[in-house]
Amino acid sequence: MGRQNATLTKKRKRRRRIFWFAVFPLLLVAALGASYGTYLYKKAEGMMSGAFFDARGKSDLRDKKVDPHIDNVSILFIGIDESEKRGFAENARSDALMLATLNEKEKSVKLLTIPRDSYVYIKEVGYNTKINHAHSYGGPRATIETVEDLLEIPVDYYVRLDFEAFMAVVDALGGIDVDVPYAFSEQNSRDKAGAISLESGWQKLDGEEALALARTRKLDNDIERGKRQQEIMKAIAKKAASGASIAKYGKVIDAIGDNMRTDMTFDEIKAFIDYAVSGDLDIESYTIEGHDTRIMNSQGQNIYYWQLDEDNLAEVKGKLKDHLDIATYDGTEVAKPATQE
Numbered sequence: 001m002g003r004q005n006a007t008l009t010k011k012r013k014r015r016r017r018i019f020w021f022a023v024f025p026l027l028l029v030a031a032l033g034a035s036y037g038t039y040l041y042k043k044a045e046g047m048m049s050g051a052f053f054d055a056r057g058k059s060d061l062r063d064k065k066v067d068p069h070i071d072n073v074s075i076l077f078i079g080i081d082e083s084e085k086r087g088f089a090e091n092a093r094s095d096a097l098m099l100a101t102l103n104e105k106e107k108s109v110k111l112l113t114i115p116r117d118s119y120v121y122i123k124e125v126g127y128n129t130k131i132n133h134a135h136s137y138g139g140p141r142a143t144i145e146t147v148e149d150l151l152e153i154p155v156d157y158y159v160r161l162d163f164e165a166f167m168a169v170v171d172a173l174g175g176i177d178v179d180v181p182y183a184f185s186e187q188n189s190r191d192k193a194g195a196i197s198l199e200s201g202w203q204k205l206d207g208e209e210a211l212a213l214a215r216t217r218k219l220d221n222d223i224e225r226g227k228r229q230q231e232i233m234k235a236i237a238k239k240a241a242s243g244a245s246i247a248k249y250g251k252v253i254d255a256i257g258d259n260m261r262t263d264m265t266f267d268e269i270k271a272f273i274d275y276a277v278s279g280d281l282d283i284e285s286y287t288i289e290g291h292d293t294r295i296m297n298s299q300g301q302n303i304y305y306w307q308l309d310e311d312n313l314a315e316v317k318g319k320l321k322d323h324l325d326i327a328t329y330d331g332t333e334v335a336k337p338a339t340q341e
Contacts, residue, residue, distance in 0.1 A: 040249055047253050048266040055140040055263055061154035068156075068271040072324045074101045075264075076147055078140060078160040079229075092162075094135040094143060095215065096229055099151070101323045107275055110323050112286045112316060113226035114147070119295070119305035122146050129297075130305060140261065150313075153320050157264045163189050165259030166214070167207030169236065172251035175204045176235040181228070182219055186212035222306055226287050288316055 058065045066073050079096030097114040116132040124134060124142040134146040144155045167189060170176055179202045188195035188208050196212035198205075205213065214232050217225045240252065289312035294302045 040253075043250060043253050045266045047256060048262075048264075048269065051256070051260045051262055052265065053140075053261040053263065055158065055261075056144065059144075059148065059154035059156060061148060062156070066156045068102075068104070068268050070104060072101070072103050072105075073156040074099060074154060074320075074324060076100075076144055076155045076158045078135065078143055078158060079166070080135065080160060080162040091136045091139075093132045095132065095163075096226075097131065097143070097147070098229070098233075099147060099155070099320075101153075101320050102272075102275065103323050103325075108323070109275070109283045110286065110320060111230065111283065112151075112288070112320065113230060114150075115222040115226060115288065115290070115306045117222055117304065117306040118150075118288070118290070119293070119307050120146060120150050123149060140263075151317055151320060153317070153324060153326060157268075158262060159264070160261045161256070162259050163211060165256050167211050168255030168259070169252055170205070170207040170210045172255040173236065173239045173248055175206050176210060176232070176239050177202060178205050178210065178213065178232060178235050180205075180213060181224075184216055184219060186216045186218070188212065223287055227285075230285050286316055286319070288313055 077096070077098040077100065078094050079098075080092050080094055093116075095116060097116065099112045099114065101110045101112075102108075114131060116130065118131040119128055120131045121128050122131075122134050122137060122142065123145050124138040131146060131150070134143045138145075140158050140160055144158055148155050180198050180200050183197075183199045185194045185197045187193050189211055196209055198209060198213065210232055214225075214229050240249075289309040290306050291309070293305050293307040295305055297303050
């Protein structure tokens with residue numbers, strides 16, 4: 001399906017006995033670790049302490065800091081195009097952006113995948129370019145500010161995870177079962193071309209194979225890739241939440257180790273246990289409509305972008321605001337100068 005035919009996907013509501021944390025199993029493991037003895041509890045607590053990095057403090061769009069025990073909150077998941085081969089660069093671009101809004105009363109979640117090539121205004125540099133550049137300009141802080149400006153809602157927390165952690169988590173769980181939509185070949189995490197080859201259909205994938213499926217877009221586009229990433233994360237969640245995986249939680253926590261940053265404390269993550277054990281959890285997944293475009297930058301280069309559909313973007317904003325129970329946006333409108341790169 002071409003980009004021009006991509007639509008806002010409102011996937012069927014899912015009722016599960018696990019929380020989608022799913023998006024990155026760390027949160028599930030950290031929360032459930034508190035329920036499986038002192039060893040895992042202390043291990044998860046220590047890992048979270050080492051991963052804590054406050055990128056900017058409270059959102060400017062909040063009157064006061066949220067309390068996830070009682071408030072509706074949002075979490076931005078940032079997947080970084082970073083690996084050992086690439087030197088774990090702090091200025092790496094983001095390869096995946098997912099924003100989750102959590103309604104505490106309903107115990108429901110809305111999950112928005114933001115296409116990485118989306119043409120947006122980045123306050124950090126003062127011009128429009130691809131949203132995945134924001135992290136290279138100013139790390140999690142600049143990425144958070146860009147998403148807030150785009151969606152006009154507060155981003156309360158972030159979780160940043162890199163390729164190494166993603167692969168290590170999948171391997172620590174013993175692989176994940178995924179329906180591969182088509183046969184393809186892709187580079188591996190060390191950028192070796194054609195190193196990973198997969199056939200279509202249901203199969204068990206190891207970390208390198210899961211990463212290749214999450215990254216490829218040779219035969220489709222960013223919208224379809226975002227959907228695949230959502231399905232991969234759900235497969236990780238399903239495996240992590242299975243009874244057979246409890247014994248592997250220690251390895252999963254080790255796998256995350258130094259490869260994650262977040263501004264959530266261990267105590268704040270424990271607040272999500274209520275979601276994890278909810279038997280009536282609603283999950284809806286979205287992306288944003290748009291179309292292919294090329295725009296000339298200040299250096300005379302004809303650059304490809306994903307041009308967001310303004311009407312659809314407004315629809316998505318409204319759904320997320322309603323879910324967070326935010327009536328109005330109190331931010332200051334920013335001017336958007338001419339395109340640069």
